[in-house]
Structure formats: C-alpha cells, structure tokens
Amino acid sequence: MSDELLPAWDGRDIAELLALDATGDRHFRNRCGDANAQDRAYGGQILGQALLAAARTVTGDRAFTAMQFLFLQGTLHERPIDFEVTLLQDGKAFSSRHVRGMQEGTRVVLDAQVSFALPRDAPTHEVAPASRFATEDPERLPRLTELPAAWGDELERACGYRFWTKEAIDFRFAAPPAGLRLDPREPRLRFWVRLKHRLGDDPHLHAPAFAYLSDWWLNYPALGGHVESLLANGRRLYVASLNHAIWLHRPLRADEWLHFDSTSPAAGAGRGLSIARVHDRAGHLVASATQECLMAPRDA
Numbered sequence: 001m002s003d004e005l006l007p008a009w010d011g012r013d014i015a016e017l018l019a020l021d022a023t024g025d026r027h028f029r030n031r032c033g034d035a036n037a038q039d040r041a042y043g044g045q046i047l048g049q050a051l052l053a054a055a056r057t058v059t060g061d062r063a064f065t066a067m068q069f070l071f072l073q074g075t076l077h078e079r080p081i082d083f084e085v086t087l088l089q090d091g092k093a094f095s096s097r098h099v100r101g102m103q104e105g106t107r108v109v110l111d112a113q114v115s116f117a118l119p120r121d122a123p124t125h126e127v128a129p130a131s132r133f134a135t136e137d138p139e140r141l142p143r144l145t146e147l148p149a150a151w152g153d154e155l156e157r158a159c160g161y162r163f164w165t166k167e168a169i170d171f172r173f174a175a176p177p178a179g180l181r182l183d184p185r186e187p188r189l190r191f192w193v194r195l196k197h198r199l200g201d202d203p204h205l206h207a208p209a210f211a212y213l214s215d216w217w218l219n220y221p222a223l224g225g226h227v228e229s230l231l232a233n234g235r236r237l238y239v240a241s242l243n244h245a246i247w248l249h250r251p252l253r254a255d256e257w258l259h260f261d262s263t264s265p266a267a268g269a270g271r272g273l274s275i276a277r278v279h280d281r282a283g284h285l286v287a288s289a290t291q292e293c294l295m296a297p298r299d300a
Contacts, residue, residue: 005078006033011167014195014209014254018048020056026085028053033077037164041075043241044215046101046110048208053083054097054114055204062095062116063251064207069112069244079103081110093118126249126285127277130190130261132175134283138192138257141172151179158230159223159237159295169216170196174259184225187264191217195255209254210287214246214276219293221264222272240294242271252278252286260289270296 009017009032020028030049036042051067075081081101089096094117101110144152144163152163165171174190182189193213199205223239230236252258262276272295278287 004080006031006080008032009034012197014048014168014197014212015199015205017045017168018052018205018208018212020049020053020083022056023082026057026087028056028083028085030081030083033079034166035077037160037162038074039077041077041081042166042215043071043244044212045077046071046075046081047215047244047246048212049081050083050099050101050110050112051114051211052204052208053085054099054112055116055208057085057087057097058095058116060204062118063203064248065115065117066247067112067114067211067245070110071241071243072111073107073109074240075101075109076103088113093120129259129277129279129283129285130174133259133279136174136192136259138172138174138194138259141174141192142176143172147173147176147180154179154231155227157236158227159239161220161223161239166216168195168197169213170194171216179227180220180224181227182221182224187221187225188262189217189221189224190259190261192257192259193217194257197255199253199255203251206252206254207248210248210252210258211246213254213258214278214287214289215241215244215291218260218262218276218289219272219274219291221262221274222267222293222295225264226267236298238294238296238298242292242294244289244291246287246289248287250284250286252280257281258286267295270294 034042034045086098099112155161172192259279276289
C-alpha cells in the first residue's frame with residue numbers, strides 16, 4: 001500500500017478540492033480530500049471529482065446532462081483517488097464516458113457513467129416549485145447551528161445523522177418540523193443550499209460543484225419518517241450512500257441559492273430512496289437528483 005497522503009483541504013475553495021492532475025491519457029488523480037462525519041471521504045467530493053474527470057475529456061461546447069454513480073466501498077479521504085475515464089460515445093450531439101475510481105492500486109471505490117450534449121433549440125417545460133417558494137428568503141431561514149441541539153442528539157442516536165456543518169456550504173432549512181421528524185406517510189424535506197464562495201463562470205466547474213452539494217441532506221427523507229419509532233424502540237440505523245444520480249436540465253450556478261424539494265417514495269429491505277427537484281431563485285427547475293441509501297439496523 002502506498003504511503004502517499006493528500007494535503008489537507010482548506011475547506012473553503014471548492015475549485016481546489018475538485019482539481020485533478022493528469023497522470024496519463026484520460027487518467028487523473030485528485031489533489032485534496034474532504035472528510036465526512038465518519039472519517040471517510042464526503043460523498044459529494046467523489047461525485048464532483050468523478051464528474052470533473054469526465055468533463056476533462058470532452059469539448060467545452062458539450063454541457064453536462066447526467067451522471068449515474070455507484071458508491072462501491074468506503075473512500076479514504078486522506079488517500080489519493082485515481083480516476084480512469086473510458087470513452088463510450090462521441091456522436092454528433094452526445095458524448096458519454098465511464099469513470100472508475102481506485103485507491104491503493106486496485107481497490108475500486110466508485111463507478112460512474114456521465115453524459116454530455118450539445119444544447120438544442122427544442123420544446124421545453126418544467127414543474128413549478130413548492131407553493132411557499134415565492135415567499136421564502138433563504139437568507140432568513142435557520143441554519144443547522146440555530147436549531148435546538150436536542151434535535152441533533154436524537155438524530156445521532158437514531159440514525160447517526162449529525163448536525164455537521166461545512167465551511168464551504170451555506171445550508172438553510174425551509175420550515176423544518178419539530179425534531180426534524182417527517183411524516184412517515186409522505187416524508188419530505190425542503191432546504192436551500194449554495195457554496196459560500198464565488199466560483200467564476202466555467203460551467204464545467206459549476207456542474208461538479210453542484211454534484212458536491214447534491215449529497216448534502218438529500219437522503220434524509222428516507223430516514224426522517226422513522227426517527228420517532230427508532231427512538232421509541234431503542235434502535236439505531238447505520239446509514240451510507242449506495243448510489244446517486246443527477247440530471248442537469250439547464251445551466252446553473254452552484255454559488256447561488258438552490259432549492260431542494262426532497263421526498264422519499266419508499267424504504268424497505270434495508271434501503272431507502274430519496275428524490276429531489278432542484279429550482280433556482282427564479283423558480284426554474286435546473287436539476288433533479290436521486291439517492292438510495294443503506295438503512296441497516298445496528299442491532300441486527
């Protein structure tokens with residue numbers, strides 16, 4: 001096993017975190033790692049880096065459209081990831097790439113397929129945001145640090161979900177229910193999120209930065225409807241991301257407020273699915289995201 005360690009990320013400059021060095025033809029290595037609460041790599045880090053690796057192999061006129069992503073093993077945030085990009089398609093309008101990420105030589109930690117396309121003048125429609133969207137000012141909504149500490153203690157006991165904050169992310173809840181206990185009949189969580197620091201104008205950087213943000217609290221609706229019963233029965237879940245997908249419907253800026261409306265249509269057999277619609281401040285549906293997470297009872 002290599003003894004190479006990554007330098008510490010400053011926690012602020014997302015471009016620095018996502019930056020990749022070319023190590024060969026369509027081979028890249030990350031420069032920084034970002035730890036999560038379990039001392040593994042934060043999922044958004046490897047989502048963004050995988051997307052950027054694919055983007056480095058397409059022409060700038062082709063915009064990112066979609067990524068399907070598998071978290072295969074816990075990724076070590078202090079160790080480099082080697083990204084290998086395979087060309088699947090370069091057609092008149094679409095480019096498709098396969099990305100595999102490995103650590104310590106042969107340990108495969110992620111697998112993704114990423115697509116890009118030339119924009120076309122074509123029919124368009126979009127679903128409107130939630131009814132309260134127009135009256136919300138995210139600047140006036142509560143931060144995690146402004147919620148009762150007891151809520152965070154309960155979530156950590158039930159499912160290991162901490163009131164964890166990141167210097168790079170500005171995150172606000174929209175009308176959080178007491179204890180963040182969601183309705184189990186229709187578990188839903190709305191929130192606003194953005195990067196705190198400006199990025200510049202490169203869309204091939206904003207898309208990976210959005211991928212970084214898309215892992216933040218997206219899967220909570222799969223868990224939030226079960227917190228009360230878990231606490232009542234003294235049970236606790238081990239939660240981890242299994243797979244993740246994002247679609248970009250139009251260009252966006254990751255350093256401006258984005259509204260996530262995330263719901264969980266189903267959970268069972270140790271897995272939970274969450275689906276989010278993402279709107280910008282103008283009310284345009286800019287992206288969709290899904291994540292399936294592991295919900296494994298620790299006492300099983």
